[in-house]
Amino acid sequence: MAKSQIECFFLTRRKVLPLSAQPSEFPHGKKLSIMIVEDNHFDRENLIRFLTNEGITADYTHVVHRKDFKDHLSPSIDLIICDHKLPDFDSFIAFDLLENSGLDIPFIIVSGAISEDRAVQVLKRGAADFLPKHSLSRLTSSIREALQNKQLKLENNRSASELRAAQESLQLAINSTQLGTWDYSTPGKRLSLSNRGRELHGLPEGKDITPSYFLHSIDKRDRRSLVQRIRSLIRGGEAKTFRVNYRLKHDFPDEHPTWVSLRGKAYVDSSNRFERFSGVLMDISETKWLEEQLRSSVLFAEKANSAKSMFLANMSHEIRTPLGAMIGFAEILERECEEAENQVFAGSIIRNGKKLLRIVDEILDLSKIEKGKLELEYREFSLLDILKDLKENFLPSAQSKNVEFNIDFSELTCRKVFTDEGRLVQILTN
Numbered sequence: 001m002a003k004s005q006i007e008c009f010f011l012t013r014r015k016v017l018p019l020s021a022q023p024s025e026f027p028h029g030k031k032l033s034i035m036i037v038e039d040n041h042f043d044r045e046n047l048i049r050f051l052t053n054e055g056i057t058a059d060y061t062h063v064v065h066r067k068d069f070k071d072h073l074s075p076s077i078d079l080i081i082c083d084h085k086l087p088d089f090d091s092f093i094a095f096d097l098l099e100n101s102g103l104d105i106p107f108i109i110v111s112g113a114i115s116e117d118r119a120v121q122v123l124k125r126g127a128a129d130f131l132p133k134h135s136l137s138r139l140t141s142s143i144r145e146a147l148q149n150k151q152l153k154l155e156n157n158r159s160a161s162e163l164r165a166a167q168e169s170l171q172l173a174i175n176s177t178q179l180g181t182w183d184y185s186t187p188g189k190r191l192s193l194s195n196r197g198r199e200l201h202g203l204p205e206g207k208d209i210t211p212s213y214f215l216h217s218i219d220k221r222d223r224r225s226l227v228q229r230i231r232s233l234i235r236g237g238e239a240k241t242f243r244v245n246y247r248l249k250h251d252f253p254d255e256h257p258t259w260v261s262l263r264g265k266a267y268v269d270s271s272n273r274f275e276r277f278s279g280v281l282m283d284i285s286e287t288k289w290l291e292e293q294l295r296s297s298v299l300f301a302e303k304a305n306s307a308k309s310m311f312l313a314n315m316s317h318e319i320r321t322p323l324g325a326m327i328g329f330a331e332i333l334e335r336e337c338e339e340a341e342n343q344v345f346a347g348s349i350i351r352n353g354k355k356l357l358r359i360v361d362e363i364l365d366l367s368k369i370e371k372g373k374l375e376l377e378y379r380e381f382s383l384l385d386i387l388k389d390l391k392e393n394f395l396p397s398a399q400s401k402n403v404e405f406n407i408d409f410s411e412l413t414c415r416k417v418f419t420d421e422g423r424l425v426q427i428l429t430n
Contacts, residue, residue, distance in 0.1 A: 032058040032147075035072060037082040037094060039064045043133060047081065047110065054140045069094055073101045079143060084111035095122055104153065106146035110139070180281035182264070184211070186234070186274050197281045200260055201248060219257065222246035226262070233266045234274045241265045245284065259288040316360050323360075327353040351393050362426060376420040383417045384409060390428055 034051075038044040048060060061077070063069045066089040080098065084091040091109045098107055106128040109119060119130040128146035131139055180197030184190070191209050198205055201217040215223055222245075229244050242264060247257040264279020327350055334346035391407045398405035417424075 032056065032078045033061070033076050034058045035061045035063060035069075035077050035080045037063050037069055037080065037086065037091075039083065039086055043083070047136070050136050050139065051143075056140070056143070065089075066093065066097075070097050070101075073098065073103060073105075075103060077103075077105050079146065080105055080107045081110055082107065084109060084114040092118075092122055095125065095127055099126070104150060106143075106150055108139070108142055108146065110136070178283060181279070182262070182281055183276070183278040185276050193281075200258070200281055200283055217249055219247035219249050230277070233277075256285065256289065258283065259285045312364055316364055319360055320357065323353055323356060327357075347392075348396065355393060358422075358425065358429070361422060365426075376423060378418060378420060380416055380418045381421050382415060384412060384415050386421070386425060386428070387412075390425075 036044055036047060038047065044062060051058065058078075061072055063072055065087060069089070080094075082091045082094050086094075091111065091114070095107055098105060107126075108128050109122065109130045110133055111130075112133040114130070123130060128149070129138075129142040131142065178196065180200055181194040182197050183192045189211060191211050191214055193201070193203065193209055193214070195205060197203075198209070201214065203209055203214070203217060215227070218226065226244050226246055229242060233240070233242060244262045245259060246262065247259055250257055261282045261284045262279065263282070264277050266274055267276040267278070269275045330346045330349035330353065334343050334350065337343050337346060387407050387409065391405070395405055
């Protein structure tokens with residue numbers, strides 16, 4: 001027997017329903033709010049009796065006229081069962097009023113005064129079902145399916161709303177960091193860039209971006225390295241993260257280049273073949289500029305330090321030459337002078353000259369320490385001689401200030417030591 005248009009319509013529609021949308025048992029005990037739009041008292045009572053026998057518990061709202069229908073539309077209504085031909089309107093007008101209200105309420109037409117062609121039209125617009133009054137056997141399953149579809153739609157809308165909110169939050173986070181996003185699909189060689197990514201590369205919005213067009217925006221000095229990096233990932237057949245820094249092409253040779261850091265991850269399919277790259281783009285021009293400034297500062301400091309070392313070396317030579325002559329001349333005077341007072345004067349010149357030489361050596365040692373080139377010179381020498389020299393150097397200054405100064409050598413058991421003589425003298429002097 002040939003199927004009617006109504007049956008064909010529902011067979012087609014039900015084929016595309018997901019498994020979760022297939023009708024389940026109607027929840028007994030759940031009280032519904034059902035609006036019945038029917039002007040025939042007998043048909044209305046027959047409909048309510050049928051639903052009650054099917055185990056459907058409900059509060060019923062009965063309307064006949066257009067104004068009443070419009071006034072009673074509210075979110076609390078779970079289902080509308082509507083006759084087609086009514087005193088001052090029909091089911092088509094009722095469905096229009098429902099759509100205009102913005103409410104999502106399942107709408108089932110139960111009538112014996114509408115052709116299948118007209119019924120299919122309203123079903124295509126979104127009505128839940130159409131049944132003839134003389135055959136209500138399918139009404140229960142229609143109600144189950146209509147209510148379940150409504151619930152699924154609510155859940156889908158909620159999921160879509162949550163997804164949109166998550167996407168908006170992600171976009172806000174990306175915008176706050178001034179990051180651009182990019183995605184490249186290897187099978188179709190499709191490249192997509194976010195608005196920020198296009199802005200960074202000077203590419204127009206709304207225009208398809210080919211890989212070659214994208215590469216053309218990159219400085220030719222860095223273009224090859226980016227291509228080689230991508231190709232090596234494709235040949236490797238391994239999902240991994242990567243990062244490439246490159247300069248963008250600029251029109252004026254003297255202007256500072258824009259540096260971009262492209263970061264992302266390569267994705268492979270089940271056969272370890274690349275199918276997609278995606279990631280973010282970041283303007284790192286300021287970081288690169290700071291790195292360049294740091295390199296310049298380090299180079300300047302190294303040059304300044306080298307100049308200082310050269311100055312100290314020259315100064316040491318210029319001071320040591322006349323100072324050595326003065327000390328040598330004083331030593332001759334000390335040996336050849338017969339007068340005790342002149343010998344004291346000559347000894348003072350020798351001691352202070354040697355002290356000045358040590359100061360010069362300490363300045364040079366400080367320079368060596370800064371360069372990390374200070375080396376210790378180990379040799380054996382007399383500790384007693386060192387202490388005697390210190391006593392001779394400090395005693396005149398102490399006596400001039402009426403300060404008692406003495407070094408007791410009586411308990412000195414170690415007369416010879418093996419270390420850096422100059423460093424030891426510095427320690428004892430300081």
